[in-house]
Amino acid sequence: MALTDTAVRNAKPKDKARKLFDGGGLFLLVKSNGARYWRLKYRFHGVEKLLALGVYPDVSLKSARDKRDDARKLIAAGIDPSEARKAEKAARASDNSFEAVAREWWNERAPNWSESHSSRIMLRLENDVFPWIGSKPIGDLNPPDLLTVLRRVKDRGAIETAHRIHQSCSQIFRYAIATHRAERDAAADLKGALPPVSKKHHPSITDPKLIGELLRVIDGYQGAFVTRCALQLAPLTFVRPGELRQAEWSEIDLEKAEWRIPAEKMKMKTVHIVPLSTQAIAILNEIKPLTGSGKYVFPGVRSPKRPMSENTINAALRRLGYTKNEMTGHGFRSMASTILNEQGWHKDAIERQLAHTERDSVRASYNYAQHLPERVKMMQQWADYLDSLKQGAAVLSFRKA
Numbered sequence: 001m002a003l004t005d006t007a008v009r010n011a012k013p014k015d016k017a018r019k020l021f022d023g024g025g026l027f028l029l030v031k032s033n034g035a036r037y038w039r040l041k042y043r044f045h046g047v048e049k050l051l052a053l054g055v056y057p058d059v060s061l062k063s064a065r066d067k068r069d070d071a072r073k074l075i076a077a078g079i080d081p082s083e084a085r086k087a088e089k090a091a092r093a094s095d096n097s098f099e100a101v102a103r104e105w106w107n108e109r110a111p112n113w114s115e116s117h118s119s120r121i122m123l124r125l126e127n128d129v130f131p132w133i134g135s136k137p138i139g140d141l142n143p144p145d146l147l148t149v150l151r152r153v154k155d156r157g158a159i160e161t162a163h164r165i166h167q168s169c170s171q172i173f174r175y176a177i178a179t180h181r182a183e184r185d186a187a188a189d190l191k192g193a194l195p196p197v198s199k200k201h202h203p204s205i206t207d208p209k210l211i212g213e214l215l216r217v218i219d220g221y222q223g224a225f226v227t228r229c230a231l232q233l234a235p236l237t238f239v240r241p242g243e244l245r246q247a248e249w250s251e252i253d254l255e256k257a258e259w260r261i262p263a264e265k266m267k268m269k270t271v272h273i274v275p276l277s278t279q280a281i282a283i284l285n286e287i288k289p290l291t292g293s294g295k296y297v298f299p300g301v302r303s304p305k306r307p308m309s310e311n312t313i314n315a316a317l318r319r320l321g322y323t324k325n326e327m328t329g330h331g332f333r334s335m336a337s338t339i340l341n342e343q344g345w346h347k348d349a350i351e352r353q354l355a356h357t358e359r360d361s362v363r364a365s366y367n368y369a370q371h372l373p374e375r376v377k378m379m380q381q382w383a384d385y386l387d388s389l390k391q392g393a394a395v396l397s398f399r400k401a
Contacts, residue, residue, distance in 0.1 A: 204331030
């Protein structure tokens with residue numbers, strides 16, 4: 001029930017703080033000392049957040065509702081009202097400060113990124129950059145200013161993070177140049193200033209005999225049925241772990257033997273087609289009576305309205321006896337990539353099926369179906385090859401004809 005002016009005016013404090021809800025996430029927080037604060041609870045990219053809207057009676061019920069509606073309009077436009085407020089505050093301090101320009105750049109770019117990617121970028125800036133150079137005019141910053149920031153991150157052992165911050169800062173400087181608030185990219189002169197990152201590879205199994213053993217162990221998994229099905233489907237589709245656990249029945253066409261992952265779920269925001277082998281379809285048909293009436297193919301244990309936990313696959317592999325240095329959920333991708341390349345399949349078909357980055361975003365939006373006939377054939381022969389390994393047959397190549 002919506003609040004009334006009378007209810008708000010007569011709200012009495014109790015031993016503990018309490019919330020009086022109005023609607024649309026708006027509520028009045030009544031503290032035990034009698035103070036009353038307007039708050040807006042909302043979700044942005046699946047994360048629950050809280051926005052302060054003022055103190056009652058300075059902000060009336062009507063004004064609080066107006067502020068709520070304004071915030072809702074921002075959310076509908078893909079803008080986080082909390083970040084918009086921070087950007088506005090920074091802009092008031094100085095439209096040309098590094099932080100103001102960075103937040104403006106982030107607000108423009110974030111709608112095109114995945115939720116996790118955009119959050120990581122802002123977190124790095126807030127933790128490692130803004131406290132030291134955020135208040136300085138971006139046009140006055142020089143390479144030594146930025147290098148000091150980057151070395152602080154590097155010295156704590158986070159070399160890869162330092163490189164990523166360097167990359168983000170360079171983009172921010174270029175944005176400032178484009179908006180006439182800086183004349184040069186101070187980050188560009190720091191190329192080579194940081195030690196290189198030691199490239200890490202996801203632990204994977206690529207020995208055919210060991211792959212056969214892994215597949216047999218997976219078939220014998222004694223944990224949750226949903227988890228077993230996810231483990232069985234992982235090597236057949238070799239999608240990213242996040243894409244697997246968030247698979248929805250609405251994306252899968254069993255008659256066409258095709259799984260279309262929408263652009264917003266993909267790392268680079270491009271539709272991805274996964275041809276389904278007969279083995280993959282058999283697994284999906286097996287689990288469909290259990291989860292087919294819901295949204296997710298692999299729902300979470302606690303709530304069918306949420307996908308499987310991001311740790312489930314790796315935890316299951318540990319339960320099966322594989323350490324984090326032997327095999328991971330991401331390792332199924334490395335497994336497929338290594339062997340399919342050895343078998344002589346077209347490199348571009350493999351890369352497209354792995355949904356690896358297409359540098360040209362325009363080309364990527366049109367090329368998601370590239371090499372599809374060959375990919376359909378490849379995915380079925382790959383599934384047949386895995387079956388042969390699982391059955392303990394002699395290691396066959398199944399090379400492309």
